Amino acid sequence: MKHASKQYTALVVTAFLGILIPDIAHATQMHSGSEGIIVHQLGHLFFLLSMVTLILTINGQGLDRERGWRLIQYSALFFILWNLDALAVHFLDNQIAAVDVKTLSVWQIQIDPANNSRALANFYYILKLDHLLCVPAIALFYRGLSKLLAGEEA
Amino acid sequence: MIFPYTPILAVDVLGSFAMIIISTISLHKARMLREKHPANMVYLYLMWISSGFTIFALSRSFGHILKQLLVLSSNGEIWHTIGPYSGTINTVSFMLVGLITLFFKQSWNINRKILSSRRALEKTHLKLVHLNQNLEQQVIERTEMLTASEHKCRRIFEQSLDTILVTDSQWKIIEINPAGIPMTGYTKEEMVTGEMHIKMLFADGREWERIQGHINAHEFILNEETAFVRPNGENLLVMITCGVDYGAFGCARTYHFIIKNINEKKMMEKQMAQAEKLAALGELSAGVAHEINNPLGIILGYTQLLLKQEPESVQTTHDDLKIIEKHVHACRNVVSDLLTFSRKNSVDDDRINMNQVVDDVVKFLINHPDLRQIETDLNLWKGRQLLVTGNEQELRQVMINLLINGGYALGKKGTITITTTENNHNQVLIAVRDNGPGISQETLEKIFNPFFTTKPVGKGTGLGLSVSYGIIANHGGDITVESSPGQGTVFTIMLPRAEENGEVE
Numbered sequence: 001m002k003h004a005s006k007q008y009t010a011l012v013v014t015a016f017l018g019i020l021i022p023d024i025a026h027a028t029q030m031h032s033g034s035e036g037i038i039v040h041q042l043g044h045l046f047f048l049l050s051m052v053t054l055i056l057t058i059n060g061q062g063l064d065r066e067r068g069w070r071l072i073q074y075s076a077l078f079f080i081l082w083n084l085d086a087l088a089v090h091f092l093d094n095q096i097a098a099v100d101v102k103t104l105s106v107w108q109i110q111i112d113p114a115n116n117s118r119a120l121a122n123f124y125y126i127l128k129l130d131h132l133l134c135v136p137a138i139a140l141f142y143r144g145l146s147k148l149l150a151g152e153e154a
Numbered sequence: 155m156i157f158p159y160t161p162i163l164a165v166d167v168l169g170s171f172a173m174i175i176i177s178t179i180s181l182h183k184a185r186m187l188r189e190k191h192p193a194n195m196v197y198l199y200l201m202w203i204s205s206g207f208t209i210f211a212l213s214r215s216f217g218h219i220l221k222q223l224l225v226l227s228s229n230g231e232i233w234h235t236i237g238p239y240s241g242t243i244n245t246v247s248f249m250l251v252g253l254i255t256l257f258f259k260q261s262w263n264i265n266r267k268i269l270s271s272r273r274a275l276e277k278t279h280l281k282l283v284h285l286n287q288n289l290e291q292q293v294i295e296r297t298e299m300l301t302a303s304e305h306k307c308r309r310i311f312e313q314s315l316d317t318i319l320v321t322d323s324q325w326k327i328i329e330i331n332p333a334g335i336p337m338t339g340y341t342k343e344e345m346v347t348g349e350m351h352i353k354m355l356f357a358d359g360r361e362w363e364r365i366q367g368h369i370n371a372h373e374f375i376l377n378e379e380t381a382f383v384r385p386n387g388e389n390l391l392v393m394i395t396c397g398v399d400y401g402a403f404g405c406a407r408t409y410h411f412i413i414k415n416i417n418e419k420k421m422m423e424k425q426m427a428q429a430e431k432l433a434a435l436g437e438l439s440a441g442v443a444h445e446i447n448n449p450l451g452i453i454l455g456y457t458q459l460l461l462k463q464e465p466e467s468v469q470t471t472h473d474d475l476k477i478i479e480k481h482v483h484a485c486r487n488v489v490s491d492l493l494t495f496s497r498k499n500s501v502d503d504d505r506i507n508m509n510q511v512v513d514d515v516v517k518f519l520i521n522h523p524d525l526r527q528i529e530t531d532l533n534l535w536k537g538r539q540l541l542v543t544g545n546e547q548e549l550r551q552v553m554i555n556l557l558i559n560g561g562y563a564l565g566k567k568g569t570i571t572i573t574t575t576e577n578n579h580n581q582v583l584i585a586v587r588d589n590g591p592g593i594s595q596e597t598l599e600k601i602f603n604p605f606f607t608t609k610p611v612g613k614g615t616g617l618g619l620s621v622s623y624g625i626i627a628n629h630g631g632d633i634t635v636e637s638s639p640g641q642g643t644v645f646t647i648m649l650p651r652a653e654e655n656g657e658v659e
Contacts, residue, residue, distance in 0.1 A: 036238055043245035050252035057259045103225045109159035121155045128162050131169025138176045138207060145183035152190050
């Protein structure tokens with residue numbers, strides 16, 4: 001209730017500020033090209049933070065004593081790593097255009113870092129293998145659920 | 155810079171398939187968990203997050219697979235058109251998973267509260283079931299205990315030899331045990347149904363006020379002696395203990411009395427005191443008689459010697475000596491009576507038929523001047539012989555004393571009833587009843603004292619009844635007197651009965 005009340009207060013204050021600080025009114029907001037990737041990045045960040053919350057909650061509630069929940073914690077950890085990976089790839093690729101990627105064939109790919117850094121190219125190449133993080137994450141989640149179910153059936 | 159594309163492609167495509175498969179079977183597992191415990195909020199959360207992961211895996215994996223296919227087939231432009239939609243769906247799926255996860259803690263707390271309430275509910279339910287199962291048994295057990303306790307209390311109340319009486323706060327009798335009925339002389343209906351005031355039981359109203367005042371002041375009274383009066387006017391001594399019960403469960407205040415009948419005890423104490431007093435007087439009399447008897451013998455001897463020596467011609471001296479001799483004889487008789495009164499353990503072992511003794515004495519006294527006008531009613535026992543062991547002469551003397559006293563009490567007219575009988579204590583009873591004016595309580599207390607007499611001076615020595623008492627006491631018996639003014643008097647002799655198998659005198 002308190003939280004809802006604070007939200008309501010913030011809404012009212014914003015409305016007042018809008019009235020008190022007038023500006024040119026745009027009937028429809030115009031969106032720039034980078035807006036999509038920022039929203040996507042925020043989505044990753046939100047996902048990452050929610051996984052951190054999940055780990056802490058499992059610890060806080062003492063659920064980590066059960067193997068099933070511990071596996072879900074590990075799953076959340078892998079999802080965090082995957083989100084970091086994805087954030088980095090999108091940052092380098094779509095936000096600052098630090099790398100230019102071209103698929104040459106089924107066998108080759110060209111990665112051209114803006115600063116011609118081999119290390120950045122290598123790092124980017126490794127980051128592109130993000131399924132090595134998200135597949136173990138979902139697999140651990142599955143194992144966790146299986147353990148919990150086995151515990152219930154026992 | 156050129157890098158091999160195959161690893162990226164393989165990991166991307168295989169990983170996407172793996173994501174689809176694993177997320178789908180995860181959703182299945184979560185559904186199974188949820189079905190196991192439909193009310194479990196955490197499992198509901200796991201199902202939601204599994205759904206989120208599945209949506210995420212499907213959108214992302216299909217997007218990736220499609221992208222790879224389009225890029226590899228040189229249709230990258232198409233992907234540029236589709237890509238933003240795929241990315242948007244991915245973003246929404248992240249958000250969804252994130253949102254669901256953020257609610258996990260709340261879900262867990264709610265679940266914990268639900269589980270805790272459920273456990274408490276189950277515990278209470280079990281208790282209720284247990285109580286229900288045992289309630290009937292417990293009711294039976296408690297009822298039995300209550301009945302036993304009530305029965306015990308009721309037995310104490312019913313069987314008590316002392317009177318237990320309960321009054322309400324207005325001192326009206328509301329309960330009395332069976333022992334109280336003969337003691338008070340009232341019926342239970344008169345006392346309880348008639349709401350009789352306890353004051354009615356007291357012989358003296360002022361005495362009740364004193365006791366009531368004490369109870370009001372101290373809330374109890376302990377072993378207080380007082381007198382009750384029966385409906386027929388008869389008084390009896392009682393000992394009262396009373397306590398206040400303020401009641402339970404909203405009951406009114408009541409007073410509980412325990413009343414002991416101490417009439418017989420007091421009478422016995424009185425009789426014992428009388429016996430002790432008479433015994434003391436007997437010892438005194440014996441001592442005095444013994445001391446006087448010897449000088450009297452000497453005086454009588456010398457008087458008789460002088461009478462022999464003195465010629466009868468000297469009339470004056472001779473007459474004086476005769477007067478001395480006469481009065482010495484009188485003194486010796488008194489001394490002899492005193493010795494009879496005080497004599498102990500000198501009873502003969504003759505076997506005497508008391509019917510015969512009584513009959514002889516009545517015939518002997520029929521012409522006595524004091525009894526000539528008196529009607530004598532003789533009721534002799536018709537059953538087996540009333541034999542006693544003792545001295546017949548002494549017992550005759552007792553009967554003579556009682557009859558002469560009765561005749562004196564009646565004056566010129568009246569009836570003396572003599573009854574012989576037996577009782578259950580193997581005793582012979584001889585009752586001498588007259589219908590004269592009766593004896594006052596004050597006189598009754600002294601009636602067996604030596605030298606106590608109500609006759610004018612010179613008419614009696616006051617030794618008749620005390621001598622009779624001494625004789626009966628020496629025979630192992632007792633003599634009692636009951637009288638009240640205007641109601642006549644009855645003397646009752648109780649003597650131990652002797653066995654019949656012997657020679658009767």
